[in-house]
Amino acid sequence: MAGVKIQDIRKSYGATEVIHGVNVDISDGEFVALVGPSGCGKSTLLRMIAGLEPINGGTIAIGDRVVNNLPPAERDIAMVFQTYALYPHKSVAENMGFALKVAKADRSEIDRRVKEAAEILSLTEYLDRKPRHLSGGQRQRVAMGRAIVRDPQVFLFDEPLSNLDAKLRIQMRTEIKELHQRLKTTTVFVTHDQIEAMTLADRIVVMQGGRIEQVGTPLELYDNPANAFVATFIGAPSMNLLAGHAAGGQVQVGGRQFAGPGGAGKQLLGVRPEHLILADDGLPMEVKVVEPTGSETMVFLRFEGQDVTAVFRERHAFESGSTVHLKPDPDHLHFFDAETGMRL
Numbered sequence: 001m002a003g004v005k006i007q008d009i010r011k012s013y014g015a016t017e018v019i020h021g022v023n024v025d026i027s028d029g030e031f032v033a034l035v036g037p038s039g040c041g042k043s044t045l046l047r048m049i050a051g052l053e054p055i056n057g058g059t060i061a062i063g064d065r066v067v068n069n070l071p072p073a074e075r076d077i078a079m080v081f082q083t084y085a086l087y088p089h090k091s092v093a094e095n096m097g098f099a100l101k102v103a104k105a106d107r108s109e110i111d112r113r114v115k116e117a118a119e120i121l122s123l124t125e126y127l128d129r130k131p132r133h134l135s136g137g138q139r140q141r142v143a144m145g146r147a148i149v150r151d152p153q154v155f156l157f158d159e160p161l162s163n164l165d166a167k168l169r170i171q172m173r174t175e176i177k178e179l180h181q182r183l184k185t186t187t188v189f190v191t192h193d194q195i196e197a198m199t200l201a202d203r204i205v206v207m208q209g210g211r212i213e214q215v216g217t218p219l220e221l222y223d224n225p226a227n228a229f230v231a232t233f234i235g236a237p238s239m240n241l242l243a244g245h246a247a248g249g250q251v252q253v254g255g256r257q258f259a260g261p262g263g264a265g266k267q268l269l270g271v272r273p274e275h276l277i278l279a280d281d282g283l284p285m286e287v288k289v290v291e292p293t294g295s296e297t298m299v300f301l302r303f304e305g306q307d308v309t310a311v312f313r314e315r316h317a318f319e320s321g322s323t324v325h326l327k328p329d330p331d332h333l334h335f336f337d338a339e340t341g342m343r344l
């Protein structure tokens with residue numbers, strides 16, 4: 001096994017630079033998720049680790065080998081794609097063993113490894129089937145099986161769950177997590193789904209516009225987002241950002257004062273939906289839509305021209321159009337500079 005060290009990596013397509021000097025140090029055995037909105041460069045970064053895209057600057061090392069100029073086959077990695085990329089005319093067993101066959105491994109060794117991977121992934125009874133006779137989840141497992149049999153130093157996943165329906169996605173997410181707990185192979189997992197990143201990863205790299213916004217454990221990002229972008233990207237529903245004005249150590253929002261971080265001028269008061277409390281001295285907000293999910297009540301509101309979301313553990317039957325008073329929990333406030341978005 002091996003870690004992955006990414007140092008000052010740059011990537012351009014023609015004259016346009018799309019990755020602007022990225023640094024990430026992934027430990028041996030760690031599960032790291034790359035997240036960010038569409039076009040932020042996460043797939044490009046993954047493909048550079050895989051050797052599928054040339055690098056324009058910086059170095060990538062897997063273990064103690066700099067791999068910049070090594071072709072994919074010599075990097076000791078295995079990649080699982082969104083489309084699974086299975087051979088339609090080969091059986092599950094042939095798909096899973098193909099890379100070993102190409103590498104001229106012994107027939108008995110291939111059989112042994114394929115059987116072992118099939119066992120881990122509950123695919124044993126499907127080994128003779130063709131991919132078209134499998135469900136989406138089973139195909140996904142074959143794609144993972146193909147990666148496992150090679151026993152690589154690093155697994156690279158490029159949005160592997162995005163073709164599955166919601167229920168299967170959650171099931172496969174758990175399977176991937178169990179697999180990682182069992183094999184402890186260093187993993188880099190690209191997704192645009194922050195929940196997937198939160199639930200799977202040891203650490204998350206949040207990207208935007210070809211740059212890293214923040215790297216941290218899921219709860220570090222949730223509790224201490226470095227800026228307003230990370231604050232709203234991590235967590236669903238998103239953190240509310242209320243326009244405020246800072247002076248004399250206080251931040252004024254809607255005529256109420258909150259103990260702030262200091263400074264003067266425009267600031268954003270960040271509060272997560274679960275940290276809005278019903279209170280008579282709360283901020284007056286207009287109820288737009290109420291969504292009861294059974295386990296909780298999600299409420300969409302308007303406050304001084306801004307959209308606000310609140311989530312309650314209890315059931316509430318608020319009338320649409322009515323006014324409720326909600327107070328940001330003083331123990332869970334976040335403040336950001338309104339101009340730069342940086343945490344204060």
Ligand SMILES: Nc1ncnc2c1ncn2[C@@H]1O[C@H](COP(=O)(O)OP(=O)(O)OP(=O)(O)O)[C@@H](O)[C@H]1O
Binds near residue numbers: 039042043
């Ligand atoms: N072959 C290419 N030629 C030119 N520009 C490209 C090429 N491939 C990607 N890009 C650009 O590079 C940037 C990063 O793309 P990338 O696919 O890595 O983003 P992403 O974060 O993975 O997005 P998505 O979630 O939509 O897949 C985008 O602006 C994209 O338009």
